[in-house]
Amino acid sequence: MVKLTINGRQITAEEGATVLNAARENNIYIPTLCNNEAIAPYGACRMCLVDIKTTRGRQRLVTSCIYQVEEGLNVQTHSERVLQNRRMLLELLLARCPDSKTIQDMAREAGVNGKRLVEQTDNHLCILCAxxxxxxxxxxxxxxxxxxxxxxxxxxxxxxxxxxxxxxxxxxxxxxxxxxxxxxxxxxxxxxxxxxxxxxxxxxxxxxxxxxxxxxxxxxxxxxxxxxxxxxxxxxxxxxxxx
Ligand code: SF4
Ligand code: FES
Known part of the structure; x- marks a missing residue:
């Protein structure tokens, strides 16, 4: 088992588990769009971004549906950097698929209200997640x-x-x-x-x-x-x- 911290809470996870799965096992919410257990993780939507800091002090944003748990890893699911990036991603998705109820709901939840980017109207709800x-x-x-x-x-x-x-x-x-x-x-x-x-x-x-x-x-x-x-x-x- 691997010990790590998510949002200040110490948890344990199976070796090889993704940060997303470790968070879900512990009822910690991370938004996702393209994650689907039937297929291999792909990291297409980047909605599941989290802030990580390794034991060597390296800090960066990673997609939690792909990144695997590490001993001593410190994860923040809602740091200001994560929220800013998530809002930007949602603005892009909203411009791409303005009629998607899923994207509209996620954008509202993330506090994205106005539309700053030019809308594309011929994408028929597709976010190209594959x-x-x-x-x-x-x-x-x-x-x-x-x-x-x-x-x-x-x-x-x-x-x-x-x-x-x-x-x-x-x-x-x-x-x-x-x-x-x-x-x-x-x-x-x-x-x-x-x-x-x-x-x-x-x-x-x-x-x-x-x-x-x-x-x-x-x-x-x-x-x-x-x-x-x-x-x-x-x-x-x-x-x-x-x-
Ligand atoms: S149609 Fe578009 S949004 Fe739907 S699964 Fe395929 S690539 Fe993703
Ligand atoms: S859920 Fe889409 S990149 Fe992780």
Missing amino acids: NCARTCDEVVGVAAISLARRGVERKMTTPFDEDFSEACIGCGSCVYSCPTGAITMVDNDGTRLVKWPHNRMEFKMRKCTVCGQYWAPEKQIEYIAKISGTPLSQYDICPDCRD
Whole structure:
């Protein structure tokens, strides 16, 4: 175990734990946006910044979702330097995604009221954290979407920027991993519609031969059958009717 101090409170944490997880284990709040336990820490949003001072006297800001606990580490989650940086980050995010309720709430909580920066209005709530693409790649194993282009043109998109991705199976994992609700998914009358910030795609769904409910996209079922080596006919019945 490692002993460290967060906000003047001495705590212990597992070796290899991140400062964020150590804080959470001890009910110490650090705001986050891109942190998601299903995928590897990436440090995209920098909302989880904390002030650290090592035993050698080195003081700096680090992203707590990546930085690991050290013996004797002194952490401040709400120092003036942290709050200033967090406010600046939120001003940038607010300018990028002025309509995002998540960002608006976090900005209000941090005391960011006015908008000093020019708003971009075509970003559809996307903060470019890449959670969706990383979930698609790391968890589903499909890599159907990715970040493309540079600078102000950077965006989350499909290959060739089309309303189509050969690899996408329509599972919706990206929807659940997006911290700002920038991706939506609606199932209607045998069709699933997934809308990403700049693209959309429709999927035909499979109907359960017992209850008649549409329960999963055909492409997702084909993918599962392929990687598990099971026959497609095994998926004629939905999970609810299987027992
Ligand atoms: S769509 Fe959501 S998860 Fe994907 S990069 Fe944008 S904000 Fe992040
Ligand atoms: S939560 Fe740590 S960088 Fe986003």
